[in-house]
Amino acid sequence: MRALAALVRRDLRLCFRRPGEVATPVLFFVMVAVLFPLGLSPQPELLAMVAPGVLWVAALLAGLIGQESLFKSDYEDGSLEQLLLGPAALELVVLTRIFTHWLTTGLPLVILSPFLGLMLDYPVQAFGTLVLSLMLGTLILSLLGAVGAALTVGLRQSGMLLPILVLPLAVPVLIFGAQGAAQAARGEDAAAALYLLGALLVLGVTLVPFAVAGALRISLES
Amino acid sequence: MSPSNWTWFHRLASPPYFYRLAGRLAPWFGWAAALGLAAGLYGGLWLAPADYQQGDGFRIIYIHVPSAYLSMMCYMLVAGASAIGLVWRMKLAHAVAVAAAPLGASFTFLALITGSLWGKPMWGTYWVWDARLTSELILLFLYLGFIALHQAYEDPRSGERAGAVLALVGVVNVPIIHYSVVWWSSLHQGSTVFVGSKSDISASMLIPLLTMIAAFTCYFAACLLKRIQAEILEREQNAGWVREMLEQT
Amino acid sequence: MKLGLSAHGVTIWRGDRCLARGLSFELGEGEVLQLVGPNGSGKTSLMRVLAGIGRLDEGEVRWGGIPIRACLDYHATLAYLGHSNALKNHLTTRENIYFYHSITANSSEITADEILSKLELKPMADRPCGLLSMGQRRRAALARLLIGRARLWILDEPLSSLDAEGVAQVAALLMEHVRAGGLAVIATHQVLQLDGVPVRRLELGGN
Numbered sequence: 001m002r003a004l005a006a007l008v009r010r011d012l013r014l015c016f017r018r019p020g021e022v023a024t025p026v027l028f029f030v031m032v033a034v035l036f037p038l039g040l041s042p043q044p045e046l047l048a049m050v051a052p053g054v055l056w057v058a059a060l061l062a063g064l065i066g067q068e069s070l071f072k073s074d075y076e077d078g079s080l081e082q083l084l085l086g087p088a089a090l091e092l093v094v095l096t097r098i099f100t101h102w103l104t105t106g107l108p109l110v111i112l113s114p115f116l117g118l119m120l121d122y123p124v125q126a127f128g129t130l131v132l133s134l135m136l137g138t139l140i141l142s143l144l145g146a147v148g149a150a151l152t153v154g155l156r157q158s159g160m161l162l163p164i165l166v167l168p169l170a171v172p173v174l175i176f177g178a179q180g181a182a183q184a185a186r187g188e189d190a191a192a193a194l195y196l197l198g199a200l201l202v203l204g205v206t207l208v209p210f211a212v213a214g215a216l217r218i219s220l221e222s
Numbered sequence: 223m224s225p226s227n228w229t230w231f232h233r234l235a236s237p238p239y240f241y242r243l244a245g246r247l248a249p250w251f252g253w254a255a256a257l258g259l260a261a262g263l264y265g266g267l268w269l270a271p272a273d274y275q276q277g278d279g280f281r282i283i284y285i286h287v288p289s290a291y292l293s294m295m296c297y298m299l300v301a302g303a304s305a306i307g308l309v310w311r312m313k314l315a316h317a318v319a320v321a322a323a324p325l326g327a328s329f330t331f332l333a334l335i336t337g338s339l340w341g342k343p344m345w346g347t348y349w350v351w352d353a354r355l356t357s358e359l360i361l362l363f364l365y366l367g368f369i370a371l372h373q374a375y376e377d378p379r380s381g382e383r384a385g386a387v388l389a390l391v392g393v394v395n396v397p398i399i400h401y402s403v404v405w406w407s408s409l410h411q412g413s414t415v416f417v418g419s420k421s422d423i424s425a426s427m428l429i430p431l432l433t434m435i436a437a438f439t440c441y442f443a444a445c446l447l448k449r450i451q452a453e454i455l456e457r458e459q460n461a462g463w464v465r466e467m468l469e470q471t
Numbered sequence: 472m473k474l475g476l477s478a479h480g481v482t483i484w485r486g487d488r489c490l491a492r493g494l495s496f497e498l499g500e501g502e503v504l505q506l507v508g509p510n511g512s513g514k515t516s517l518m519r520v521l522a523g524i525g526r527l528d529e530g531e532v533r534w535g536g537i538p539i540r541a542c543l544d545y546h547a548t549l550a551y552l553g554h555s556n557a558l559k560n561h562l563t564t565r566e567n568i569y570f571y572h573s574i575t576a577n578s579s580e581i582t583a584d585e586i587l588s589k590l591e592l593k594p595m596a597d598r599p600c601g602l603l604s605m606g607q608r609r610r611a612a613l614a615r616l617l618i619g620r621a622r623l624w625i626l627d628e629p630l631s632s633l634d635a636e637g638v639a640q641v642a643a644l645l646m647e648h649v650r651a652g653g654l655a656v657i658a659t660h661q662v663l664q665l666d667g668v669p670v671r672r673l674e675l676g677g678n
Contacts, residue, residue, distance in 0.1 A: 006573030010562070017561040078555030081524055082615070085546045086574045147391055151384050155374045164370060165388060168363040169395050172402035179409060200398070211391050214308075218384045221526035222377040222485055222516075377486050380526065 003088040004096045011100040014073075025066035026108045032058035033116045044121045051120035052130070052181035056174055058116075059109050059134055060141060064163045066105035067145030070097065071153045071216065080153075081220060090216065091209035098146045098212075106138035122185060129184035129194070136197040137177040143204040144169050150215035154222075173200060235312045237454045238463045244447040251444035258437025265430030279343035286336035287431060288438035289329045290354070293361060296326030296442065300368065301393035304386030316382035317457065319389060320372060321449035325442060327365035333358050353407040357400050364392045475499040476521065476623060476654055480530035483516050490516050493530070496673060498654050503645070503670045506658040512676030514658040515554065515627055521656060522551045522625050534623070550621035552629055556612035560601030564592055567600055568614045575619040586614045590640070605632035616644060624648060624655040 015022055036054045037047060074080040083093050113134050114127045122130065148166040152158035180193025233239050266284035300319045307315035337355050338348045349355070368385050375381025458464050481494040490513030498504050506514045519525030521532055523539050523546065532539050539545045558567045568583045587593050590610045595603055600611060609632045616624060624645075630638050642665060645655060649668050657663065663670050 003574040006570055010559070010566075010570050013566070014559060014561055073559075076555075077559065078553050078557035079559065081551065081553060082557045082571070083574075084524060085522070085549065085551055087547055088574065147388075151371060151388060152374070157374065161370060161374055164363070165367045168360045168367065168399070169391065171360055172395070172398045175402040175406045179406060196402075207394065211387055215384060215387050217524075218380055218387065220524055221383075221519075222380045379484065379528070 003086060004092060007083075007088075007093060007096050008100050011097065012103075015100075015104045021066075021069050022104045022108070025062045025105045026112065028065050029058050029062035029109050029112060030116065032061055033120065037120070048121040048123070048185070051117060051122040052185055053178045054120060055113055055116060055122070055130070055134070056137070056178035056181065059113070059138060060167075060170060060174055061163075062109055063106060063138055063141040064145060064166060066101075067142070067149045067166070068159055068162055070101050070146055070149040072149075072158070075153045075219070080216065084216065084220060090213040094146065094150075094212045094216070095205070095209045098142050098208075101146075102139055102142040106142050107135075109138055110134045122181075126181070126184035126187075129190045130181045132194060133177045133180045133190070133197060136194070136201050137173050140173045140197065140201050140204050141166075141170055143201075143208040144173070146212045147208060147215060150212045150219060152219075153216070154219040173197070176200070235310075235314050237314060237458050237461075240314060241451055241454050244451050248444050248447040248451075251440045251447065255437050255441035255444055258433055258440055262430045262433035262437050265433060266427075270426045270430055279340065282336050282340045284431060284434045286333055286340060288435045289333035289336060290358060291435055292438050292442055293326055293330035293333050293358065295439075296322055296329060297361065297364070297389075297393065297396065300326060301389045304389040308383065308386050308390070313379070313457070314454070316379075316386060317453040318446075318450055319386060320382050321453050322446055323365055323368050323385075325445055325449070327362060327369065329438075329442070330358055330362040330365060334362065351407070353400075353404040356403045356407070360399055360403070361396070364396075368392070474535045475502075476656070477533045477536075478521070478530065479533065481517075481520065481527060481532065482529035483513060483520060483525070484528045485513075485516055491675065495530075496671075498656065498671070500652045500654060501649050501668070503649060503655045503657065503663070503665065503668055505663060505670050505672050506656065506675060507660075507672055508675035514675055517675065518551075518625050518627050518656060518658060519553075522549060524551070547619075548622045550616050550619055550624050552612060552615065552624075552626045554627055554631075556600075556608050557615070558600040558608060558611055561599055563597045563599055564603065564611050565596040567611060568618075571615050572618050575615075581617060586617050589617065590614060606634055606637055609633055610637060610640070613641065613644070616648075622653050624653060624657075626655065626657045626659075628659055629657065630659050630661050 033054060036050065036058075040046060040050065071080060074083065084090055086093070110131055113130055117127060117130055118124075144166050145162070147169070148162040149158075151165065152161050155161060176193045176196045180190040180197070183190040183193065234243075262284060266281055270281075300322050303315045303319040303322065306312055307319065334355065337358065341350050342348055368388055371388055372378070372381040372385035375384060455464060476498040478494055478496050481491055482489070483491040483494075494517070496504065506517065508514055516525055520527050523532075534542055534545050534548070558564075559570075562570070565583065565587065568586055572583050572586075581589075587596050590613060592607065592611055592614075595607060600608060603611065609629075613629065616626075629641055633641065638661070642663070645657075645663075646665055646668060649655060649665070
């Protein structure tokens with residue numbers, strides 16, 4: 001436990017000293033959300049209809065942008081091996097790392113979403129569902145992204161490959177989240193979608209650490 | 223489990239043994255496939271009557287349904303072989319997974335093309351976002367991701383293990399993806415059903431269909447065995463038994 | 472049961488190159504094994520295999536007679552120093568050492584400050600590691616050896632970037648470790664001068 005707490009402290013400290021890494025996904029989120037009205041039309045009726053999907057796709061893409069940095073730096077300077085050799089189980093280390101990473105890449109997206117929702121004519125009364133769906137969704141995406149990051153951390157062109165690997169796996173999250181946000185916007189009950197997201201999150205938290213730990217070991221083995 | 227079962231398992235894992243076994247079995251599967259294709263196509267294109275709703279256009283199911291079925295079965299095979307390779311550290315299992323993936327991707331692609339061609343006479347468009355076709359499309363991405371990943375690694379032994387992890391993560395996701403796409407489709411399209419409606423399908427249509435499925439499976443088996451042979455040769459190129467075998471030919 | 476590191480029929484392939492074939496050796500308490508060979512001969516790969524990180528294609532590595540794959544706390548008895556220093560450039564030297572101190576299982580009684588003094592890193596304790604020289608960073612990396620009470624040291628080019636003083640320091644640490652009954656596997660081009668300590672040599676690259 002002491003080891004995991006030290007890891008969290010280290011990661012947060014590193015994030016504060018390298019704010020660029022944190023800012024990039026957030027800026028990307030905002031830019032993508034802004035591009036859609038420019039690409040489609042600024043009419044409020046149209047925007048209100050596409051807002052849930054646009055916000056979700058933007059969050060998905062921005063989340064993927066942020067995933068590459070999850071293990072890259074530790075891999076390159078040799079810290080990852082030391083974490084593997086450390087006393088804490090790699091699966092727990094991985095889970096801690098994913099969560100800390102989410103705090104700095106996923107959570108800002110969740111916090112920004114209502115403001116972007118305003119710009120895209122998303123109804124204010126549905127903000128609660130939107131934020132909740134994005135919170136669950138970005139957590140799940142961090143977990144899935146970690147699998148992709150762990151599998152590609154040692155490769156030269158990991159930046160291109162990671163989204164290709166993760167996007168098919170992220171389809172259910174996108175569907176449940178975006179449809180839930182759309183249902184809430186129309187005034188319908190979005191509980192089913194949120195429960196499904198919750199179930200995916202539980203499944204992810206239990207299974208993903210093992211996959212990621214296995215993938216990291218494979219990435220380190222040559 | 224008796225010792226004799228385990229020795230069979232371990233013998234199968236030996237590259238020279240599997241190579242020879244594959245060489246003996248492949249021609250049988252090949253001929254069975256040829257016969258099955260001939261019988262199935264004859265039954266489907268000539269003997270079976272035209273569907274009263276769709277006319278002759280429906281006959282494409284004789285290619286579409288077997289392709290879709292095989293694309294799914296092949297992914298299960300890739301995942302199963304990956305699991306065996308990771309758990310028992312059997313390199314030949316990884317060779318099976320790596321050999322099967324491009325075949326699965328091809329069948330998925332074929333299923334998508336035939337599904338799209340079916341759509342044109344049926345619905346007037348080349349692409350319909352129904353649950354089955356959308357799921358097939360995502361399956362294609364899963365296959366391509368697997369292939370891209372294991373080829374991106376410099377060390378092929380590590381690459382195939384990484385691919386194996388991805389395949390296992392993918393196979394857990396497949397039912398989730400399928401369910402989510404069905405849910406999504408039901409929210410937006412109501413009761414439109416496209417492929418494989420559970421309406422009554424007469425024996426004259428069903429028998430050629432089953433024949434085609436069996437024929438496709440045999441074709442897949444034949445191709446897979448040949449591809450595994452090629453994989454084995456590539457991996458074992460420096461081994462004694464390969465050199466001996468090449469000297470004999 | 473002899474407590475020590477042993478390799479049995481170790482075969483390592485990387486890509487289509489065979490780096491080691493049927494390699495076997497035994498290393499007991501108080502012994503040092505030096506790996507020699509040209510660059511690219513597989514020294515690093517072998518060390519990573521011995522540390523349990525690298526992939527072993529055939530054969531087995533055992534610690535105390537037990538295969539390391541089955542040995543649950545093998546990593547706790549091991550200190551591995553790779554090519555890279557495993558230091559975060561944006562953290563100060565002190566913060567880096569504190570971190571390893573916190574995550575090491577059986578940290579010896581020595582505190583982080585004492586380690587800084589011993590390795591003569593006090594003057595740069597509060598500077599980010601990215602601003603240190605290569606030699607200073609290598610010394611900071613050596614701190615990990617002092618933190619845990621590892622019985623087995625696996626060191627990959629520990630003397631690289633070090634000046635004569637640094638080399639002498641490492642030799643002193645090594646002798647202290649070995650005299651206390653520790654084992655060490657070292658890859659280095661330089662000649663190791665350790666009084667009274669048997670240094671066995673294993674040459675790679677001849678396969």
